[in-house]
Amino acid sequence: MKLIDIDKGRYRRHLNRVLIGCALVLAAGSLLVSQTLIALFPDPDGSHFHWNALGVLVTAAAIGLGLSKYRHHDYLTEVLYVWELKQSLNKITRKMRKLEAAAKEGDAGALLALQYSYAGSRQLWKLDDNTIIMDELNSRQAQLDKLVAQYDLTLNIDDYDEKILKRF
Template sequence: MELKQIDKTIYKKKQRKVALILCLIFALIALGLSALLRNYFGNPEQANTMINLIGVLTGALITIGIFSRFVGRPYYDELRYAWNLKRQALKIQNHRHRWEVLLDEGDKTAAIVLAFYYKATLQIQSLEGNDFGYHDTEKREAKFLDQCQKKGLEADPHLYTIDMLLTLK
């Protein structure tokens, strides 16, 4: 995965628009299905909780299906990029303590993976408007870069590949 620069305002605008549209689609389908199911299968003298739940779950599945048909279009490039970046950062985060141990041992792959992790995390936090987390991550990245410099390791996030995560066993 390659780090890219994306416009924060465009990202936020598209994220809000997609979220709003998905919520509206879900609400209309779920409420409509629940009403139809209650009308045909419901009992006016009893609670129709299960029928409503079936309508809501079916509405969620239909909404996911609709979204999955459109998410591959170029309009969603920034959203897909941010989603994939978050997934990569979380994969590294889940084993960060192990990468840090390897870094202490002078492993150059660990330096590259952690450099990518810090840059990805900073970009995500910037896109999401998480200023507190951003500044905290900046401090941790500075300590990391200092540690790499002392060990003579190159911490270039652009050298990162997804295959590097497979080396951690």
């Protein structure tokens, strides 16, 4: 996955609208489905937990299908990009110990994966206004830059491919 610049304002606006829309649809749809089922199949004991749970599950599945169907719509471009970036960074994070060990040995693939991870994390944290641990990221970036200079390498994050991670 390539890192691209996205408009922070548009991303935040669209993400908030999607989240609010999903919450409203979940609330209304769950009530509609569960109340319909309760009306069709009343329980003499008055316990309708299973119908309420089914209403939530059916509505959540409908929302998931709807988002899946429209995931490539222009309105969701930034939201989908950030979601995929988070998935990509999570894959790297799961291999972080092995990547850091290989990077100290001068493995170009590991160094590239770390460079991608740091650049992607920086972008993600800026989009989400999560700059609390940016100093730690800058420190790790400085360590990575020293390793890159030590092994006389040039890293281009556009060359990153997730397949690199299979070796670790």
